[in-house]
Amino acid sequence: MSAFARLLTQSPVLESVIRSAQIVAATEAPTLIVGETGTGKELMAQALHESSRRSRQPFVAINCAAIPETLVESELFGHRRGAFTGALEDRLGHVRSAQGGTLFLDEIGELPLAAQAKLLRFLESGEVQPVGESRPQRVDARIVAATHRDLHARVREGLFREDLYYRLQVVPIELPPLRERQGDAEWLLSRFLDEFAARHGLQPPRLTLAARRRLAAHRWPGNVRELRNLAERLVVFFSGREVDAGNLPADIAPQALAAGLSRFTLPEQGIDLERLESDMIRQALDRAGGNKSRAARLLGLSRDTLLYRLKKFAIEA
Numbered sequence: 001m002s003a004f005a006r007l008l009t010q011s012p013v014l015e016s017v018i019r020s021a022q023i024v025a026a027t028e029a030p031t032l033i034v035g036e037t038g039t040g041k042e043l044m045a046q047a048l049h050e051s052s053r054r055s056r057q058p059f060v061a062i063n064c065a066a067i068p069e070t071l072v073e074s075e076l077f078g079h080r081r082g083a084f085t086g087a088l089e090d091r092l093g094h095v096r097s098a099q100g101g102t103l104f105l106d107e108i109g110e111l112p113l114a115a116q117a118k119l120l121r122f123l124e125s126g127e128v129q130p131v132g133e134s135r136p137q138r139v140d141a142r143i144v145a146a147t148h149r150d151l152h153a154r155v156r157e158g159l160f161r162e163d164l165y166y167r168l169q170v171v172p173i174e175l176p177p178l179r180e181r182q183g184d185a186e187w188l189l190s191r192f193l194d195e196f197a198a199r200h201g202l203q204p205p206r207l208t209l210a211a212r213r214r215l216a217a218h219r220w221p222g223n224v225r226e227l228r229n230l231a232e233r234l235v236v237f238f239s240g241r242e243v244d245a246g247n248l249p250a251d252i253a254p255q256a257l258a259a260g261l262s263r264f265t266l267p268e269q270g271i272d273l274e275r276l277e278s279d280m281i282r283q284a285l286d287r288a289g290g291n292k293s294r295a296a297r298l299l300g301l302s303r304d305t306l307l308y309r310l311k312k313f314a315i316e317a
């Protein structure tokens, strides 16, 4: 099985990104993966490595945002014992540890400028200069970088070197956010529900129409990670049962809010809620040409709930 098969999708947009990535994997070109949080940048970096001819060599992943600025150079490029106070032993550094393999620079947008200069030098010469070492050393490591930031904006702000930006941009891979991947959220959710149900020895829950509608309107700021976490929670709490819209976490907003509409405001003099409800139902039926399932979807109700209300308001479809 190809390492890319772990990137599940039904979206033509992401499928085409994966096809280009498969071509890129076979090359040595520095690769920059961009995408919002949770879109699969790390998964993609691993797939690039595992499908390359370097797959049996090390894959060294480092999070540039997690290293204190004063340590970043020696963390990346290593140092010689005694090069500075506290350098008690020789240190290889991440770049040299990736010898023969792939160096994954995660959150590259956070790399301090001084380290950016050294990284660029490495990319151009294939050599690193460990702190306190008199001669540069050759390293053969492929660079894959990732960021959730708009790197070009960082360049304009003077926080990211333009030359390094272009050097990394040779083969950009852009992972689309989940909300732009038509149909993926619902398809992935059912895969993840089955996966977690099997893992925990539980039955997957069933989602009502209203719950599915609400999920369809959600913008998924945490992308696939958010979806996976939700799937696991639903399996744990609703195994073998029904999940309705009201059972979803509060940050999965009701449709009216998610669709960007403003909140309904209660008029000063109050309203006749029953009348509002029956008017909305009539309008939905009208718009749906009398089709009750479609009218129910427009209202965020299940078909059964709509039928009950039609009876209650004595509305003839």
Ligand SMILES: Nc1ncnc2c1ncn2[C@@H]1O[C@H](COP(=O)(O)OP(=O)(O)OP(=O)(O)O)[C@@H](O)[C@H]1O
Binding pocket: 006, 007, 008, 009, 035, 036, 037, 038, 039, 040, 041, 042, 043, 044, 148, 224, 225, 228
């Ligand atoms: N297309 C996908 N198919 C299956 N699982 C996915 C997919 N994309 C992401 N995931 C899963 O979602 C979670 C987040 O993915 P990953 O860590 O690769 O995201 P990221 O882009 O690196 O996020 P961040 O910017 O927050 O580091 C992981 O559990 C990963 O396995």
Ligand SMILES: [Mg+2]
Binding pocket: 041, 042, 106
């Ligand atoms: Mg990541």
